[in-house]
Amino acid sequence: MKKELKxxxxxxxxxxxxxxxxxxxxxxxTDVMSNAYAPYSKFKVGAAVLLSNGTIVTGSNQENIAYPSxxxxxxxxxxxxxxxxxxxxxxxxxIVAKGDLVPVETILSPCGGCRQVMAExxxxxxxxxxxxxxxxxxxxxxxxxxxxxxxLAFGA
Numbered sequence: 383m384k385k386e387l388k389x390x391x392x393x394x395x396x397x398x399x400x401x402x403x404x405x406x407x408x409x410x411x412t413d414v415m416s417n418a419y420a421p422y423s424k425f426k427v428g429a430a431v432l433l434s435n436g437t438i439v440t441g442s443n444q445e446n447i448a449y450p451s452x453x454x455x456x457x458x459x460x461x462x463x464x465x466x467x468x469x470x471x472x473x474x475x476x477i478v479a480k481g482d483l484v485p486v487e488t489i490l491s492p493c494g495g496c497r498q499v500m501a502e503x504x505x506x507x508x509x510x511x512x513x514x515x516x517x518x519x520x521x522x523x524x525x526x527x528x529x530x531x532x533x534l535a536f537g538a
Contacts, residue, residue, distance in 0.1 A: 407476035414440035425481030427455040500528035501535035
């Protein structure tokens with residue numbers, strides 16, 4: 383029996399077409415991206431998480447010469463949210479990045495480890511949350527579920 387997985391998302395030609403609250407997340411993620419420590423990849427990533435109580439937590443990638451001891455921005459932000467706000471759900475995760483690692487027009491996507499953490503966060507809270515990716519050319523991609531990134535996630 384042949385089956386098919388489909389990916390559904392909304393694409394906006396510029397992130398300034400997002401809602402005002404989503405634009406705030408983009409700005410927070412962009413601001414924290416400047417705190418990234420990325421001397422090896424030269425690829426800076428920022429993440430902003432909107433929690434159900436309205437709190438926004440942020441994270442940036444932090445590399446380490448003893449690879450893989452560093453941590454991606456998405457995991458920094460999601461783990462901080464889980465550690466400090468364990469009773470709040472994630473409503474939206476916004477991810478921005480800059481660097482020569484990928485061409486400017488490429489849709490940026492979280493790594494496999496981050497996808498699993500994103501999926502497990504959604505599974506653990508029992509509620510889908512939105513994910514906004516802002517590409518280097520300012521295109522915004524909006525997903526309605528973190529599980530869209532990893533439909534065959536462990537524990538799903």
